[in-house]
Amino acid sequence: MSCGAGGDGARETAREGPRPWSVPAKPFAVAPLPDGHRMELLGGLELDVGAIGFGGFSGLHLDDELRLTAVSDLARWMTARLVLRDGKPAGLADLRTGRLRDGSGQPLARGYGGDAEGLARLPDGSWLVAFERWHRLRAFRGFHGPGTYVEAPPGLERAPFNGGVEALAALDGGAWLLITETMPVGADPRLRRAWLGGPGAWKAVSYRAAEGFDPADAAAMPGGGAVVLERRFSVFGGFAGRVVRLTAAQLRDAEAGAVLEGEEVLRLSPPLPTENYEAVAVARHGGRTLMAVLADDNENMLQRSLLLLFASASE
Numbered sequence: 001m002s003c004g005a006g007g008d009g010a011r012e013t014a015r016e017g018p019r020p021w022s023v024p025a026k027p028f029a030v031a032p033l034p035d036g037h038r039m040e041l042l043g044g045l046e047l048d049v050g051a052i053g054f055g056g057f058s059g060l061h062l063d064d065e066l067r068l069t070a071v072s073d074l075a076r077w078m079t080a081r082l083v084l085r086d087g088k089p090a091g092l093a094d095l096r097t098g099r100l101r102d103g104s105g106q107p108l109a110r111g112y113g114g115d116a117e118g119l120a121r122l123p124d125g126s127w128l129v130a131f132e133r134w135h136r137l138r139a140f141r142g143f144h145g146p147g148t149y150v151e152a153p154p155g156l157e158r159a160p161f162n163g164g165v166e167a168l169a170a171l172d173g174g175a176w177l178l179i180t181e182t183m184p185v186g187a188d189p190r191l192r193r194a195w196l197g198g199p200g201a202w203k204a205v206s207y208r209a210a211e212g213f214d215p216a217d218a219a220a221m222p223g224g225g226a227v228v229l230e231r232r233f234s235v236f237g238g239f240a241g242r243v244v245r246l247t248a249a250q251l252r253d254a255e256a257g258a259v260l261e262g263e264e265v266l267r268l269s270p271p272l273p274t275e276n277y278e279a280v281a282v283a284r285h286g287g288r289t290l291m292a293v294l295a296d297d298n299e300n301m302l303q304r305s306l307l308l309l310f311a312s313a314s315e
Contacts (some may be wrong), residue, residue, distance in 0.1 A: 021311030022051030025092040031271040038265045039310040043088035047305035052078060053097055055297040055305045058120030060279035062292050071129055075100045075114025089202045089309045098143055105146040132164030151199035159183040162215035169226045171251060177226055179207045179215040196254055205254055208261040219282045222247025228262055229280040241268030243276040275306050288315050
């Protein structure tokens with residue numbers, strides 16, 4: 001879901017690919033996190049949405065070779081190699097972009113049918129994408145091809161128009177984790193409808209967010225478990241975010257009706273730059289667990305598409 005003031009779409013273009021002469025991302029200075037944090041900040045990139053051709057990034061994947069793939073709520077996708085220099089993010093290389101497509105292979109229009117919010121890589125190499133407004137799941141063997149039907153969990157069609165599945169992860173063992181942004185469960189305002197399983201084997205569960213926060217994305221952890229990105233926005237307080245960890249045992253042992261609640265591992269607040277962080281990804285690289293968070297700029301000239309890269313401080 002777009003969050004904040006938003007824009008008029010003036011920065012979206014009809015171009016199918018990026019500008020080959022432009023630099024899609026540049027590093028920016030970040031202050032190190034104080035001692036005692038569970039994550040080490042490696043650095044940050046500011047993505048140039050003019051060079052890329054669009055912003056609005058809402059789902060993210062990072063593989064162990066540092067290939068970054070993202071979807072946008074403007075019905076677009078991008079992929080690039082994350083370049084590290086001295087262990088810090090230095091830029092993006094080999095950038096490719098395109099439009100997400102419907103079941104017949106035609107490009108999706110932005111808006112009701114193209115609001116992509118969650119992204120996960122499946123074991124067979126295909127991509128699973130969650131959409132909201134028109135709440136549904138689609139699978140893509142490759143992003144240049146059609147998005148084929150995937151059975152969604154029962155009840156997803158009742159999610160709020162702009163509050164459907166934002167958090168999506170393909171877990172070790174084959175199960176999927178889906179968490180809606182604002183679909184309530186009972187009278188507890190912190191509970192959100194969620195599901196575990198997959199087509200033909202969905203289990204309805206709940207996810208408990210922090211007070212004032214909403215789930216924004218999820219990613220599987222190497223070796224089991226998952227992280228969930230939550231965000232908060234207020235007119236006077238601006239943006240805030242946090243990342244929590246769900247253990248492998250929590251997810252494996254959850255029965256229908258269970259409440260999932262994670263342990264906070266990162267708070268996205270000063271001295272970190274505050275933005276509308278809406279996507280998270282985790283990978284193993286160089287013997288370390290890396291985590292990336294990416295901001296949705298809402299097509300707002302006052303916001304930035306920031307990518308922050310962290311490593312587990314305990315490794």
